[in-house]
């Protein structure tokens with residue numbers, strides 16, 4: 357009989373097929389998956405053999421990921437909160453925000469929209485306009501300047517496993533560096549190891565916050581595909597559509613030009629924002645192409 361001793365730890369960094377695993381006593385080991393795939397994500401609790409092979413992960417509370425028809429990109433496992441980072445400059449995509457919120461709703465993550473770079477005041481009104489439909493839905497919004505003071509975020513982070521998601525350049529790394537002592541050093545170390553030489557985040561990492569809670573910084577996302585979601589899941593992920601589900605005249609209503617459409621009626625009355633309906637149609641059009 358042969359067996360390999362294995363240990364259980366949490367993935368705290370993921371770069372391609374290369375993982376860092378932290379054990380309960382604070383030790384950190386390198387790990388790699390069996391085979392060619394990278395089926396694990398930061399936040400996963402995994403079994404690691406003595407020679408560094410990851411053999412399995414424990415059941416996940418949730419898994420944040422994006423996908424298109426061909427592949428999945430895992431973002432984080434077992435998180436509790438999604439920090440959607442946008443900025444006054446450069447301008448951000450509100451469609452991407454709708455997509456990320458849909459993923460948060462589907463995975464049961466508490467969403468918080470963080471509007472960064474509020475020191476760039478000239479662009480502030482336009483950013484608030486773009487965010488207004490989301491704020492009207494009740495999504496919490498925190499406005500700050502990571503470069504000047506990231507502390508307004510602290511009360512939101514205690515006791516949570518928070519994932520930073522946003523387009524490149526919104527300031528996720530600046531936020532991380534402001535909140536986590538030594539984060540910059542860890543980032544430099546690995547960038548040198550990967551020889552990327554770039555200042556953009558190329559891998560995901562989990563940090564322990566000084567006052568409790570954990571923060572996961574990820575590479576910037578420009579596309580957030582949701583091929584994993586069914587049309588029903590997309591519809592129920594738009595929170596303002598929920599009370600209307602099943603109330604259109606036609607059961608398979610596309611909420612486009614059908615008579616007796618409850619969603620269109622809500623649009624006319626102002627209960628649904630035209631931008632959100634446009635996002636819904638865009639995301640739905642991608643599912644029907646599968």
Ligand SMILES: Nc1nc2c(ncn2[C@@H]2O[C@H](COP(=O)(O)OP(=O)(O)OP(=O)(O)O)[C@@H](O)[C@H]2O)c(=O)[nH]1
Pocket residue numbers: 472473474475476500501502503504522523524525526527528529530531555556557558574575576577
């Ligand atoms: N004016 C201002 N600039 C900021 C602020 N926060 C970040 N920046 C700048 O915005 C740029 C992008 O910030 P990063 O933290 O690298 O952005 P990121 O979201 O981590 O980007 P990726 O690593 O590419 O995903 C940098 O030049 C920062 O100095 C802020 O609060 N105010």
Ligand SMILES: [Zn+2]
Pocket residue numbers: 604605609610611612614616617618619620
């Ligand atoms: Zn309808």
